[in-house]
Amino acid sequence: MTVKGEPSVALFRNMAGEFFATADSCTHELWSLGEDSDLEDNEVVCPLHMARFDIQSGKPLCFPATVALQTYAVEVDADGSVHVLLA
């Protein structure tokens, strides 16, 4: 999902239930990764040109992406609320 704001953040939950947060837009062209992208294990695929990133490290995994995604730390509270640390 996308958390809109400055900056907008894409928040992912993988099949293991872990949360990861990255910048929302693909680094190749402006397009939200939180909205329509595909998550396969810990890899997100941008639906525009099929760029792939590791959501844990932000690293680009294939062309056309060559620039890493900004990543953010995520904390999950005991009550289940999820916090993305932008600082």
Add this chain to the structure above:
Amino acid sequence: MGTLIVGASVAGVRTAQALRMRGYTDSITLLGEERHSPYDKPPISKEMLALGAGAPVPLLSAEQLADLDVDLRLGARAIALDLSARSVETSDGEAFAFDDLVIATGVTPRMLPGSDGLAGVHTLRTAEDAEAVRTRLMIATDVVVIGAGFIGAEFAAAARSHGVRVSVVEPQPVPMAHVLGEEVGAELTRLHVLNGVTMYTGVGVDSLVGDEFVEGVKLTDGRTLRADLVVVGIGADPATGWLETSGLSLDNGVVCDEGLRVIGAERVYAAGDVARWPSPHAEGSVRIEHWTNANEHGALVAASIMGAEATPPPPPYVWSDQYGHRIQIVGRPSTGSLARAFGSVDTLPYAAIYTQPGGRIVGALVVDDPRMFMKCRKAVAAGALVDDLDLGIAAGT
């Protein structure tokens, strides 16, 4: 001597980038025929035709280009390859020696016979083409598009946004039918009609009318369409003319193995539109003129040069932007037949699923629903059965 890459568009530039990412430390020389620094091609038939559009979209930022550490030669057109001397000659007489050679010269758009010296008749392949067509669109009133493939369709959409009258001439009775089948071809054709384009299908072009400037297009059924701008989108041929004396094996493209190594030559590779190779997603060998294919080839060639294992490419993917709508296609619809269609271009989204006998999904087309498209892409990659595909909407057929 290092690696010489002939062609500084997507495939060539991605090859250089992939080599550096893999830790290649030898020299890389990149020859570009055009005078521009490497730029992206998809915007040529899209954003670059809009009023006020500027310079071509660079493939690399200045910083990325500097970091790439390549000897980039612009305006350098390769004219011959000497395999025994292992050297490429350019039109200004310079010779470039290499250890490894990557052929990434792309394709040349086909032109209509009889258009020589007739102003107002264009193809769309380069930044110069886009600029010339955009300039012409500002004064044109009657635009004729020849060929209803992706380039023609995208140009028709861009031309309509300039408020000019647009006609499209296509020899197939149903545009895109050879790739997408008649039903889906007809549906996509309706996008043009809904947006005020006049379609002339099942009819060819007899000749262009005009002395100095184009004035019309005469059709094979005798009708003549008024025209002050004609854009020709009737396909393209691999740019292999400069290789004809080289002895390399050419067959509608440079013939390569699965690692894009040119058959019968040592340490010579081809990448992008110019390469014919046995794609894992096709039977026999294919030449694919998709932007994504050029990206994937760059990565694949670099792996071959470095003697490394490459990730197999994902299913073919192509997209087209028309009238504010995004058409996305995955797999190879032409290798199957239409199994399901969802929605229509009036009630978007629209989706079409192609299967082989037995129900295995081999291709899909989706208009305006990236999420649905990604589901289809996954199904194509997995070779899933159409009965197992749940797109969350009811099928029309």
